[in-house]
Amino acid sequence: MTPFGVSRLCFIIVILVQGNQAIDCLAYKSGNAVTIPQNIECTLSSDLDADTIVVSGTITITMSAEIIATTIDIQAGGKIAADAVVSGGTGKGNAHGSGGGHGGRGGSPANNFLASSDAIAYGDIFNYGMYMSGSEGGGTGAGLGGGFIHIGADDVTVNGILSANGGDATGSGGGGSGGNVMLDIHNSFSGSGVILARGGDGSGGGGGGGGGRISIAHHQTPSFTGDIFADGGLGGTTETTLSASGSSMSSSSRQSSNPDSYGYLGHHNSKSWRPSTYAGSYLEMSLGTESYVTAIKTKGGSGYYVETYTVRFYNATSSSWVCY
Known part of the structure; x- marks a missing residue:
């Protein structure tokens, strides 16, 4: 390449950098x-x-x-x-x-x-x-x-x-x-x-x-x-239901084929917890550490499903259940 060619190439590069x-x-x-x-x-x-x-x-x-x-x-x-x-x-x-x-x-x-x-x-x-x-x-x-x-x-x-x-x-x-x-x-x-x-x-x-x-x-x-x-963004494509590892489940009553442990939706692929007595029924989950619960999901099937529910948490200071 001639010296003239080198001079032209350098000049073009300078112009491109300045343009960006x-x-x-x-x-x-x-x-x-x-x-x-x-x-x-x-x-x-x-x-x-x-x-x-x-x-x-x-x-x-x-x-x-x-x-x-x-x-x-x-x-x-x-x-x-x-x-x-x-x-x-x-x-x-x-x-x-x-x-x-x-x-x-x-x-x-x-x-x-x-x-x-x-x-x-x-x-x-x-x-x-x-x-x-x-x-x-x-x-x-x-x-x-x-x-x-x-x-x-x-x-x-x-x-x-x-x-x-x-x-x-x-x-x-x-x-x-x-x-x-x-x-x-x-x-x-x-x-x-x-x-x-x-x-x-x-x-x-x-x-x-x-x-x-x-x-x-x-x-x-x-x-x-x-x-x-001013809404929040979507979760990623591989998000799943949170694991209940380290937690325990209890309830007011349960049917033998639908025990408390089935209250965690990921425990069984087709069944969930079902109470034997519906009046005043509850499902309780005890978490191993202090946690924030951001969503609750219900599951129905075979003619059984949740129509309404309330959420309560246990206040250790007052030793009482508080409606959220």
Whole structure:
């Protein structure tokens, strides 16, 4: 290759590298107005203050940001997002692959209970001083938590997307928990877009991330007709019913072919516990350690099924059963 050829090759490489650099959203600020054009994606790593902010493209927040303006307009096709940007966090999932916690607890991983300190819920939607983001899930390939977005303006229109979602996991990790979206609106709140702080999905045996928090304070009746979601993510594809190992079952009564031990649904592939006397019947499960129960499943068959039930737990302090 001639020296001229080498010079041209080096020049082309430099141009390509520069073309892949992230664009700072402040580059689109002119005077006291910010306009993010359609098909443009820029990064916001600090707070943003302007009179008018119009978003037709995408603002990607690297962790957290406070956006203050007189008017904020997220147009159809536009997006302000702090999705899957937080490592660690107060509600980080456990090593077995639980989801991260935030507005709600993270989902448990397959065949494991959550300890009291795992994937906890935290934060306060009524305290603007608590700038709380989401948390990372647990295990291998965990999803990252959603970030924090605080918007303060006289008038806000959301026809696009405003989101702080947790990230989906890979491998056997838990999903990241949703982040925090706070809006403080003095005048009009309109649009038909979506506002999201959803938990990420678990993968393999990983649990889903807990939902985040969305707080909207408005001083006038809003005309916003869009959707608002802060739900938890789905569990992974290999999640199963928790094992009852280390637990014991007892009941008020039982039929001989449907004993107490069949109250654990995974004990028998076709039968379950059935009382011999139905009035006042109960099934009790004693857990070996302090545990959180996040779901209860019933099973019916051959004309027998559960119509209604209540859940009670034993309070050791008062030595009494308490209805949940």
